[in-house]
Amino acid sequence: MKVKIIFFSQTKNTRQIAQAIAEGISNRGAEVDLVDWLAIKDEPPEKILGNCDLLGIGTPVFFYQLPFCIRDWLRKFPSVSERPYFLFATYAVVVGTTFRDTDNMLRKKGWQLLDYAAFLGFGSYQAYLPWPRLSVQFPDAYEETKARQFGEFQVIKHVCFRNGKRNFLARPAKAPLSWRRKKMFLPKWMVNRIHPAFVLDTDKCIGCGTCAQCCPDSAITMVDNRPVFSGNCSRCYLCEKNCSQNAIMPDWNSFRKYVVRLYEEYPDYLKYSEELRDLYTKHPNHR
Ligand SMILES: Cc1cc2nc3c(=O)[nH]c(=O)nc-3n(C[C@H](O)[C@H](O)[C@H](O)COP(=O)(O)O)c2cc1C
Ligand code: SF4
Ligand code: SF4
CATH class of the missing domain: 3.40.50.360 (Flavodoxin domain)
Structure with a gap:
């Protein structure tokens, strides 16, 4: 078999x-x-x-x-x-x-x-x-x-x-x-719209093209050795995670102000979060 x-x-x-x-x-x-x-x-x-x-x-x-x-x-x-x-x-x-x-x-x-x-x-x-x-x-x-x-x-x-x-x-x-409702409000165009835009630190970017190669939606094109992000992006942020130079820097801080409200729906997570901070950063899957 x-x-x-x-x-x-x-x-x-x-x-x-x-x-x-x-x-x-x-x-x-x-x-x-x-x-x-x-x-x-x-x-x-x-x-x-x-x-x-x-x-x-x-x-x-x-x-x-x-x-x-x-x-x-x-x-x-x-x-x-x-x-x-x-x-x-x-x-x-x-x-x-x-x-x-x-x-x-x-x-x-x-x-x-x-x-x-x-x-x-x-x-x-x-x-x-x-x-x-x-x-x-x-x-x-x-x-x-x-x-x-x-x-x-x-x-x-x-x-x-x-x-x-x-x-x-x-x-x-x-x-x-409640889950179906959340999903309903998160079609691809909405996810794209509400998430932070990509900011490229051109001093850090070495033009390696890894971000373009790994993008599941083929939403990055390399132009003059620099990534250009297109509208087809589904905001998975794999490009950000895979950039060895940390050159892709979406502005997460403004977005987090909204997300923290969602987080409050799960009070236990907040309760334990401080204790788990250490464990989190040492986890082998952390990148
Ligand atoms: C863009 C994004 C959105 C996510 N949304 C959810 C979610 O709605 N619910 C959830 O439980 N986890 C969510 N997660 C967490 C992932 O489902 C979880 O970390 C998963 O195990 C990642 O699998 P991987 O390590 O194989 O990529 C999200 C992660 C990312 C990157
Ligand atoms: S992965 Fe990073 S360093 Fe490489 S091209 Fe993309 S942004 Fe530049
Ligand atoms: S966030 Fe995901 S879909 Fe969007 S450009 Fe990066 S890797 Fe591609």
């Missing part, structure tokens, strides 16, 4: 979980191919999906939903006749509408969801950065064990699927209204 896991990961949380799931799958004797979505994003999905028996999709949660780049990629999936897949996401606070949206999108095209699971990851959203949060120590050993078991289950579920059983297939529940 051949399993292909395609994951998107900016700060390694989803990668770590994908690796643990792959381990679980191999433990059950199946062959696993782990694919970093950033390396294949420009290829047509048909070509990448190939003839694997089971597909796994791994993604972080961005803005209460699937990252826009992954959503757009899933929209290009081919229609199939009953092909099985599983889904996993890493998140810091709220999973939002990620699972249900993906299932809604792929179900129409004949993809059958065997199972889905969420795993806590270290929170990578820059807007929250001065306030470390409870998820700082994740994914921890517990999440990894959960992921390995999840991987093992997928092999068993695939055997049932192959034998014609369908009654165990998963259907993610509709997300709570």
Whole structure:
């Protein structure tokens, strides 16, 4: 049995979980191919999906939903006749509408969801950065064990699927209204509009082009060895994270004044934040 896991990961949380799931799958004797979505994003999905028996999709949660780049990629999936897949996401606070949206999108095209699971990851959203949060120590050993078991289950579920059983297939529940409402107010154009603009420190920029190469939305063009940002950006800020010179400097401070209000919805996070500050900056996924 051949399993292909395609994951998107900016700060390694989803990668770590994908690796643990792959381990679980191999433990059950199946062959696993782990694919970093950033390396294949420009290829047509048909070509990448190939003839694997089971597909796994791994993604972080961005803005209460699937990252826009992954959503757009899933929209290009081919229609199939009953092909099985599983889904996993890493998140810091709220999973939002990620699972249900993906299932809604792929179900129409004949993809059958065997199972889905969420795993806590270290929170990578820059807007929250001065306030470390409870998820700082994740994914921890517990999440990894959960992921390995999840991987093992997928092999068993695939055997049932192959034998014609369908009654165990998963259907993610509709997300709570408050999450759906937040997602509704965060379409790509709005996320783009409310987030801080890019400021390039031209003294620091060495014109290496890493930002343009890593951008999931191909929203950066290099002109005269300098990055130029376009409107297609989905504000994932991977370019900022990957710039070795810290030359990309959006003005996060003005934005944080707004975000702190959201943060107050989760008082526990604020309560523990001071104690976790130290742990946060030492976490291996911190960049
Ligand atoms: C732009 C952005 C938006 C995010 N939005 C959410 C969110 O709505 N809910 C949540 O729980 N986590 C959110 N996060 C945190 C990520 O989901 C979490 O850190 C995830 O584990 C990152 O996975 P990765 O390390 O594989 O990239 C966001 C992170 C980024 C960068
Ligand atoms: S990654 Fe940084 S240094 Fe390299 S081109 Fe982009 S902004 Fe300049
Ligand atoms: S320009 Fe930067 S923030 Fe925008 S989509 Fe590309 S990597 Fe993400």
